[in-house]
Amino acid sequence: MLDIRDLTKSFGKGDSTVTALHEVSFTIAEGEFFTLLGPSGCGKTTLLRLIAGFEPPSGGALVLDGQDIAQMPPNRRPVNTVFQNYALFPHMTVAQNVGFALGAQGRPKDEIARTVARMLDLVQLGHLAHRKSGELSGGQQQRVALARALAPKPRILLLDEPLSALDMKLRKEMQVELKRLQQETGLTFIFVTHDQEEALTMSDRIAVMSGGRIQQIATPRELYDQPANRFVAGFIGESNFLDASCAHGKLVLPQAGAPLPVTHPDGPVTLMVRPEHVFLGPAPGAGLSVPARVERLVYFGTDTHVHLMLADGAGLVARVQNALRGGAPCAEGDAISITLPADALRLLPKEAA
Amino acid sequence: MATDVETLAIRADTRRRWALALPAVTIIGLFSILPLGVVVVYSFLTPGDYGNVKWVFSLDGWFQVLFERDIFDDTVSLSDAHLTILGRSVALSLATTLITLILGVPTAWFIATRPAGQRAFWLFLITIPFWTNLLVRTIAVQEMIRNEGIFNRLFQWLGLIDDPIPMMFTNFAILLGMAYVFLPLMVLPVYAAIERFDFRLAEAGYDLYASRVYCLRKVVLPQVKAGIIAGSILVFVPSLGAYVTPRIMGGGKTMMLGNLIETQFGQGRNWPLGAALSLALTALVLVALVWYTRLTTKERRNG
Amino acid sequence: MARRSFDIRRLPGAATLAITCFVILYIPLVILVVNSLNAGKAINVWEGISLRWYATALQNEGFLNAASTSLILAATAALVATVTATMAALATTRSKGFRGEGTINLVLNQPLMVPEIVLAIALLIILAQVKQVTGYTGLWYLIIAHSAFCIPFAYMPVRARLQGMDLTLETAASDLYASRFYTFRKVTLPLLAPAVLAGFMLAFVVSLDDVVISEFLKSPGQDTLPTYLLGQLRRNLTSEIYAISSLLLLISVLIVAGSWLLTRKKT
Numbered sequence: 001m002l003d004i005r006d007l008t009k010s011f012g013k014g015d016s017t018v019t020a021l022h023e024v025s026f027t028i029a030e031g032e033f034f035t036l037l038g039p040s041g042c043g044k045t046t047l048l049r050l051i052a053g054f055e056p057p058s059g060g061a062l063v064l065d066g067q068d069i070a071q072m073p074p075n076r077r078p079v080n081t082v083f084q085n086y087a088l089f090p091h092m093t094v095a096q097n098v099g100f101a102l103g104a105q106g107r108p109k110d111e112i113a114r115t116v117a118r119m120l121d122l123v124q125l126g127h128l129a130h131r132k133s134g135e136l137s138g139g140q141q142q143r144v145a146l147a148r149a150l151a152p153k154p155r156i157l158l159l160d161e162p163l164s165a166l167d168m169k170l171r172k173e174m175q176v177e178l179k180r181l182q183q184e185t186g187l188t189f190i191f192v193t194h195d196q197e198e199a200l201t202m203s204d205r206i207a208v209m210s211g212g213r214i215q216q217i218a219t220p221r222e223l224y225d226q227p228a229n230r231f232v233a234g235f236i237g238e239s240n241f242l243d244a245s246c247a248h249g250k251l252v253l254p255q256a257g258a259p260l261p262v263t264h265p266d267g268p269v270t271l272m273v274r275p276e277h278v279f280l281g282p283a284p285g286a287g288l289s290v291p292a293r294v295e296r297l298v299y300f301g302t303d304t305h306v307h308l309m310l311a312d313g314a315g316l317v318a319r320v321q322n323a324l325r326g327g328a329p330c331a332e333g334d335a336i337s338i339t340l341p342a343d344a345l346r347l348l349p350k351e352a353a
Numbered sequence: 354m355a356t357d358v359e360t361l362a363i364r365a366d367t368r369r370r371w372a373l374a375l376p377a378v379t380i381i382g383l384f385s386i387l388p389l390g391v392v393v394v395y396s397f398l399t400p401g402d403y404g405n406v407k408w409v410f411s412l413d414g415w416f417q418v419l420f421e422r423d424i425f426d427d428t429v430s431l432s433d434a435h436l437t438i439l440g441r442s443v444a445l446s447l448a449t450t451l452i453t454l455i456l457g458v459p460t461a462w463f464i465a466t467r468p469a470g471q472r473a474f475w476l477f478l479i480t481i482p483f484w485t486n487l488l489v490r491t492i493a494v495q496e497m498i499r500n501e502g503i504f505n506r507l508f509q510w511l512g513l514i515d516d517p518i519p520m521m522f523t524n525f526a527i528l529l530g531m532a533y534v535f536l537p538l539m540v541l542p543v544y545a546a547i548e549r550f551d552f553r554l555a556e557a558g559y560d561l562y563a564s565r566v567y568c569l570r571k572v573v574l575p576q577v578k579a580g581i582i583a584g585s586i587l588v589f590v591p592s593l594g595a596y597v598t599p600r601i602m603g604g605g606k607t608m609m610l611g612n613l614i615e616t617q618f619g620q621g622r623n624w625p626l627g628a629a630l631s632l633a634l635t636a637l638v639l640v641a642l643v644w645y646t647r648l649t650t651k652e653r654r655n656g
Numbered sequence: 657m658a659r660r661s662f663d664i665r666r667l668p669g670a671a672t673l674a675i676t677c678f679v680i681l682y683i684p685l686v687i688l689v690v691n692s693l694n695a696g697k698a699i700n701v702w703e704g705i706s707l708r709w710y711a712t713a714l715q716n717e718g719f720l721n722a723a724s725t726s727l728i729l730a731a732t733a734a735l736v737a738t739v740t741a742t743m744a745a746l747a748t749t750r751s752k753g754f755r756g757e758g759t760i761n762l763v764l765n766q767p768l769m770v771p772e773i774v775l776a777i778a779l780l781i782i783l784a785q786v787k788q789v790t791g792y793t794g795l796w797y798l799i800i801a802h803s804a805f806c807i808p809f810a811y812m813p814v815r816a817r818l819q820g821m822d823l824t825l826e827t828a829a830s831d832l833y834a835s836r837f838y839t840f841r842k843v844t845l846p847l848l849a850p851a852v853l854a855g856f857m858l859a860f861v862v863s864l865d866d867v868v869i870s871e872f873l874k875s876p877g878q879d880t881l882p883t884y885l886l887g888q889l890r891r892n893l894t895s896e897i898y899a900i901s902s903l904l905l906l907i908s909v910l911i912v913a914g915s916w917l918l919t920r921k922k923t
Contacts, residue, residue, distance in 0.1 A: 054827055056358065074830045087828035091846045100842070101832035152833060367754045373747035374760045377740035377807050384804035385767045388778030395781060456677045459667070463674030466665035477916060482681050484908040488867050488882045489901040492889065493684035496691065499893075501700045503687055536681060552665060569667075594771025597867045601889065611773040618777060628781075631774040638771055 001188065002028040002051070002156060007060035007070075009046050020046040022212045023060065028156075028190065033182050035191045037199040038209035039235070044192045047209070048158050051190065053077045064155065075104070080149035081158040085165065086141045088133035094120070094144050095129040101152035119147040122181070139170045146178075150185065159191045163198065175202055196236050200224070208232050230348050233272050240278065240316045243350070244271040251347070253340075255310045256288040260342055270348040277344035278318035280306065280329055286342035292316065294334045306330065308338065389635075396628035406624050414625030418633055435613070442610040443637075445528050446592035450539075452532040453588050457539030458581060464540070465547035476544070483537035491598050494533045498526060522604035530602035531592050538591070539584040546580020579649060586645045590638050610634050685905060692898035699895055709899035719900060721877075722884035726864060729795060729880060733802035734810070734859035740803070741810035741859075742852055746844075749818040767805040775805065776872040783873060793875035801873055802863045809862050810855035817851035850918075857915055861908070 009021040021043045028034045036044040049055045051062060053074035062070040069077055080101070088097050095116050102112040120126045123143035128136065133144060142162060149157055159178075163171045179202050182189050193199055199206050200220040208215045208223065208231070216228040227233035230241065245252050245268045250259040253271060282289065292308040295315075299322075306318040318338065320329075330336055396414045398406040421432040464475040482490060497503050498520040505517035520526055550573060558568040596611035603612065610630065617627025692710070696703030713719050741764070748760055767775065783797050825847070829839040867882040874883060881904060888897050 052831055054831075056362075058359075074827075075833045075835060079831075081828070081831045083824050083828055085822070085824060087822065087824040089825060089828075089843055100829070100834070103842070104829070104832060104834035104838050148832065363754075366751070367756070370747040370751065370754055371756060371760075374744040374764075377744040377811070378760060378763050380736070380740060380800060380804050381763055381766055381807060384779065384801050385770065385775060386763065388775070388782045389770060391782050392774070392778045456673060456680070459670040459673035460677040462667060462670045466670075473916070477912065478678055478681075480912050481909055482685065484861055484912050485685070486865050486882060486901075486904045486908065488885055489688070489904045490684070492885075492897065492901050493688040496687055496898075497684050533680070533684065536677065540677075591771075594773055596771075596773040596776075597886075611771065614773055614777060618780065624781075627777060631777055635770055635774050639769060642769055 001030045001065060003061075003063040004028075004051075005061040005063065007047070007050060007062065008058045009043075009050060009055065010058045020212050021050070021057075024212075024214055025060075026207060026214060026217055028188060031186050031188055033179070033189045033191065033202060033204045035193060035199045035203035035206045036209060037193055037196060037206050037235075038215075039194055042209040043212040044194075044209050045160060046212075048081075048160055048190065048192050051156070052079055052081050052158050078155040079158060080152060080154040080156075081160060082142075082145045082149045082162045084161045086145040086162075088141055088144055088148070090132070090134050093130050093132055094125065094136070097133055097144055098147045098151050100148060105152065115151055119151045122150070122184075123147045138166055139174065142166065142174060143177075146181065150181075150187070154187070156188045156190060159189060161193055162191075163193070164195075171198075178202060200236070208235060210235075227272070227346065227348070230270055230272070230351055233346070233348060238275050238317070238319075240273050240275060241348075242271040242273075242310075242314060242316070244269050244347075246347070251288075251345075253288055253290065255312055255314070256290045256340075258289070260286065260288055260345075262347065264347050268350045270350050271340075272346040272348055273340050273344055275305065275317045275319035276321075277341060278308075278316065279339040279341060280318055280320065280336060281339065282337065283339035283341055288340040288342075288345070290338050290340065292336060292338050294330050294332055294336060297330075297332055392628045392631055396625055396632055398625050400623045400625055404619065404622055404624060411625065414623070414629040417623070417626045418629050438608050438610060438613050441524065441607070442593055445524065445531065445609065446589050446595075448528055449531040449535060449592045450585050450589045452528070453536050453539040454581070454585065456532075457536055457584060458543050461540050461543035461547055461580075461584075464544050465550075472548075479537050479540050479544075483541065487534055488597055488601075490534045491530055491601050494530045495521070495526075495601060498529065521602065522606050524607060526602040527599045527607060527609065530598040531595055534598055535588045535592060538587040542583040542587060543577065543580045546577040546583075550576050582645060582648060586641060590641055593637055593641070594634055688898055689902045689905070692895060692902040694895050694898075696895075699893055699898075709895040710903070713896050713899045713903070716896070718879070718884060719881075722879040722881045725795070725878060726881040729798055729802060729870075730860050730863040732799045733806055733863045734856050736799065736803040737806035737859040737863075738810045738814075738852060738856040741807045741855060742814050742848070744807075745811055745814040745818050749815055750821075750823060764811050765808050768808045772805075772866070772868045776869045779869065780872045787875070795878060797875075798870060798873055798878065798880075801869055802866065805866075805869070806859035806862050809858040813851045813854040813858065814848065817848055821847060853918070854915070857911065861911060864907075 004027070005025050006023045007021060007025070008019070008023050010017050010019040012018055024043075024047060036047060038044045046055070050057050050070075053069070053072060053076075057070050060070070061068050064078070069079075089100065092100070098119050099112045099116045102115055107115075116129070117126065120129055123146055125140060125143050125147065128140065133141060136144065142165075145162070162178075163174050166174060175198060178189075178191075191199075191202065200223075203220055205217060205219055206223055207217045210231050216223060216232045218226070218228075223232060223236050227236065227239075233239045233241075242253060242255075244254075245266075246262060246264045247266050249261060249263065251262045251264070251269075251271070252259045279287070290310060292310050294306060295309050296307040298305040298307065301322070303319050303321045306320060308316040308318060310316060316338075395406055397410055397412065399409040399411045399413070401407050417432065417435075419432060419435060420429055421435075422429055460479075464472055464479070467475060495502075499505075500517040500519060500521070502520075504520070505514070508514045509517065554572055554576070555568055558572040563571065594611055595609060596615065599607070599609040599612055603609065605612070608616075611634070614627050614630045614634065617623050617630065691699065693705045693707070694702055695706035695708060744760065744764055748757055748764075751757070779801055783801075787793055787797070821844075825843055826839055829843045830836075834842065865882070866880075867886060870880045871883045871886060874880070879887065881900070885897065885900055885904075888894070888900075
């Protein structure tokens, strides 16, 4: 439904030009919960503002339902935003805030009243309709902002880090609430966040962004299990990276004993393995067996992080669940052998440091 | 890379902004800047026989600001009358600033250190005279010191004096009047600066072994200095150009620059000289303002 | 020996000087009001309390004319100044900088940089000739001249408010299908209203306060309250002058009290 083609945005002129978005292209499907995830300055908010129409793109097209909306002003686009600081109108009541868009569209009063009532029911705020927005708690303001953006029935709802101002507990509640709203309304959501957990738990698909470029677009599971590159692997979850190389159908890790057969073109690679997959001691099945020294044990409640050092000084972290076998089967200073199981290893293209 | 569309958008935005500002700019342009330009032109013309000017170029107006030419032997000397008035204007303005500083800064401090709930009341007391008509306040001070005024009558009743001390129409009268009417102008900006001051910083100073005086000098003063300077400028600048208060308190005998300027524009007087004096006064004010701006921008850069 | 307070807020002498300051500020005003209540004809002889001089003033045509001129002048000039200054403030805020921004700001603050007497003389020179050429001697010269020096005072609060205003509110409005005009009417203007009101009041008081420019520019029969008072003062001090002064004092008390009540409600 929303087709983004070679969308580019640069700020400034001449030598001081900064390109915030480099020819980004992808498609979002009807009813999808789509998340733009990345560190601050990665271009995710710029992309959202381009979709909303707050900034004109420097190049490319934004095709919504077959129509290019790239040059359309924001008040003509069937797209609404939930702002990071909510941007509720402080001089209006909750009901006036929610009814604002319908008033701007010149809808009849009774229709506005009905829609406002329905929207406030949807976010469970009917009892606060006549309060001023300044008198509400953060969570309530959040719900008003949602109701306000949903009231004019947009084709797409844009959410710009809407949960970042809430405390941890409220944020978890709102995550569930948002997902419920999205499923109930069947609307397309584009959600911007820098919080990977938020992204993984709510999204149908996630676009990981960095440096104004899309690094990978995939489902949460694919992102975690099959990261496309070192950035994605490092940004989503925790990862160990080791330098290795492929030669003649074999993966060679200098510190390990026997090489592992792989199907990968020859050349240097970055070997990635998640800490929970690192196995202390010999393991059943195929894998790389590596001698290591236990540097430090860090207790985390549900699990223990075992910091390991390989022969050449490279570091590695293994995570052992404390529920299993009473925690880590080793002590600081031990020389042990660890196994990196073959099915948990990911080979990523080696990038210049 | 700014595209043509963006350049056009920027131009349209600039045009829209200028259009919005145009009415205000036009009013000030026609009723403040243009007249000032005419004054500049007039200062280089020859005085007319019955006031006004003759359109003949002359530097006499400017020359006469500080000098005078003897009617008989054409010798040039410094104009005592003008120098006295100029000196009086600057001296009285400085003295006014000093008096308002001495009274105003402690008052601002006092208000700013009241409990938050009481501050409004004390500020209210300062704002009433601040908003009261300048002429009314001048009349009120005049009432204090005129020959039959409260001071003289009080002194006579106490038997300190037999005849009233003539205080009106003196430098003292003008100074008293100006200090009285401009006092609120000092208190308000100084108060704003002290109110912004975080008194926990002073506690931090004490904690680091500073004495009260050291703390005031090194911790408090640098933070409230901007307010004190602002207050001083707000008092000094209108004092220098004061007209109403010196006219009433000085009675046309003891003049300040503003009154001297006015006298040049009566019938048969010297308009070019008046114009030159006006510009000289404006220049003095601008010097003070530029000095202030440079001082505050430097503060901001350092702070 | 009493322990010396370590609280820097309690500076020795500050309270004394402050109270002195308040006494100095108020004694002349109190004496002015007391004098205005004198029942006697001679100003230097106290003959008891009466409102007769207020009654005299309120029957005095010269005073009443001056009062109505002042009111019309201050209200109109403040209105013109506030409307134009608000437009100008909208033009000079919330931009990434545009060509001429500095010039506009300089022009709008220019009246503050010139002493009143100089502006009065300058206007006198030019308007005397305009009056001769056009033959029009109405109040509009004074209204526009007052607007000119009131604009900076109306401009300041509105500009400050605009600079502190959250830009995302307008962005949000445009996101919610509001046109530029609808956004201005429903979002920007209501949020700006307190500052516009403050600007108007400031301009009104500044206009009402002016003596010099009105004195130099007025056509015959165009006395404002301050110039009327100045004219009376030239003759003789009378209890009526005290009564008129006290009335002006009352107006400022009412304005200050009114604006305090207004801001109180907001917070």
